[in-house]
Amino acid sequence: MSRKNTKRILVTGSTGQIGSELTLELRKRYGGDNVIAAGHKRQPSETLLTSGPFEYVDLSNEESIEKAIRKYDVDTIYHLAAVLSATGEENPQAAWAINMGSLYNILEVARKLKLAQIFWPSSIAAFGPSAPRTNTPQETILIPKTMYGVSKVAGELLCNYYFIRFGLDVRGIRYPGIISSEVLPGGGTTDYAVAIFYDAIRSKRYTCFVREDTVLPMMYMPDCIKATIDLMEVDPSKVKRHDSYNVAGMSFSAGELAAEIRKYVPDFRCDYKPDFRQKIADSWPMSIDDSVARNEWGWKPKYDLAAMTKDMIERLSKRFNEGKL
Numbered sequence: 322m323s324r325k326n327t328k329r330i331l332v333t334g335s336t337g338q339i340g341s342e343l344t345l346e347l348r349k350r351y352g353g354d355n356v357i358a359a360g361h362k363r364q365p366s367e368t369l370l371t372s373g374p375f376e377y378v379d380l381s382n383e384e385s386i387e388k389a390i391r392k393y394d395v396d397t398i399y400h401l402a403a404v405l406s407a408t409g410e411e412n413p414q415a416a417w418a419i420n421m422g423s424l425y426n427i428l429e430v431a432r433k434l435k436l437a438q439i440f441w442p443s444s445i446a447a448f449g450p451s452a453p454r455t456n457t458p459q460e461t462i463l464i465p466k467t468m469y470g471v472s473k474v475a476g477e478l479l480c481n482y483y484f485i486r487f488g489l490d491v492r493g494i495r496y497p498g499i500i501s502s503e504v505l506p507g508g509g510t511t512d513y514a515v516a517i518f519y520d521a522i523r524s525k526r527y528t529c530f531v532r533e534d535t536v537l538p539m540m541y542m543p544d545c546i547k548a549t550i551d552l553m554e555v556d557p558s559k560v561k562r563h564d565s566y567n568v569a570g571m572s573f574s575a576g577e578l579a580a581e582i583r584k585y586v587p588d589f590r591c592d593y594k595p596d597f598r599q600k601i602a603d604s605w606p607m608s609i610d611d612s613v614a615r616n617e618w619g620w621k622p623k624y625d626l627a628a629m630t631k632d633m634i635e636r637l638s639k640r641f642n643e644g645k646l
């Protein structure tokens with residue numbers, strides 16, 4: 322593909338849980354050379370390094386971002402790098418500085434260089450306990466109790482501002498907890514829903530850091546990738562919101578997840594030892610109303626709890642049997 326007839330994309334946080342899989346999917350669609358993986362801390366995988374360019378970008382420095390954009394002639398950014406909720410509560414000052422600082426720098430560079438499109442993820446963490454906890458609507462009270470959530474609400478407003486004030490095409494999704502089999506998440510409250518699979522396969526035991534009856538909205542990675550790329554591909558006339566869209570996949574309790582895993586690992590034992598992350602989980606929605614995303618740009622998830630669990634167990638068992646887990 323030539324530089325002129327396709328998007329030129331930069332993915333920040335490309336070595337993270339979502340970034341690593343999203344980058345590879347974008348490279349499949351747009352060509353390896355047209356998708357630049359940006360990272361900073363985590364070591365990139367061999368696949369990420371060999372399937373297209375990799376660039377160290379310091380997101381706290383506008384010049385570093387601008388240099389990468391100019392070097393690769395980038396017109397679109399998927400800005401995924403962020404400190405998640407649990408790590409954010411351990412160091413709220415760093416969470417604010419990193420999450421807001423990097424988003425502001427990305428938006429400013431995009432404005433100055435007149436980039437075509439920006440994707441930035443918000444989260445269910447934008448909601449707090451004063452929002453309805455079931456079927457949480459698109460438009461409701463946003464008073465989160467975590468610094469991560471505060472940075473998501475502020476980020477939503479900032480993205481919307483850049484659209485209104487500067488005409489920048491920023492699009493976003495409020496991600497639920499994302500479950501995946503390739504790269505582990507780090508520092509989130511919903512991490513238990515991934516870790517439980519690894520421990521079930523490796524040792525048939527898991528100690529869960531939230532109560533058995535804790536229900537949170539979750540989504541399987543293929544749906545997360547689809548939602549993200551679908552939103553970025555849809556005609557601008559269908560995108561009515563530039564803060565962030567609610568998207569739902571499935572909702573289940575930690576106990577229901579353990580029971581589903583037990584269908585494949587019958588002697589799996591899950592214990593529950595809630596820690597500080599319980600309070601965070603209790604302040605978040607249990608299920609999400611995503612009818613606005615469904616109506617405006619045709620969002621529809623594919624995976625439910627049963628289909629996701631089957632696929633996760635198959636993938637992780639294969640890696641375990643090959644000695645790679």
Ligand code: AKB
Binds near residue numbers: 405407446499510
């Ligand atoms: C977290 O748990 O912090 C994230 C999220 C829901 O945004 N996975």
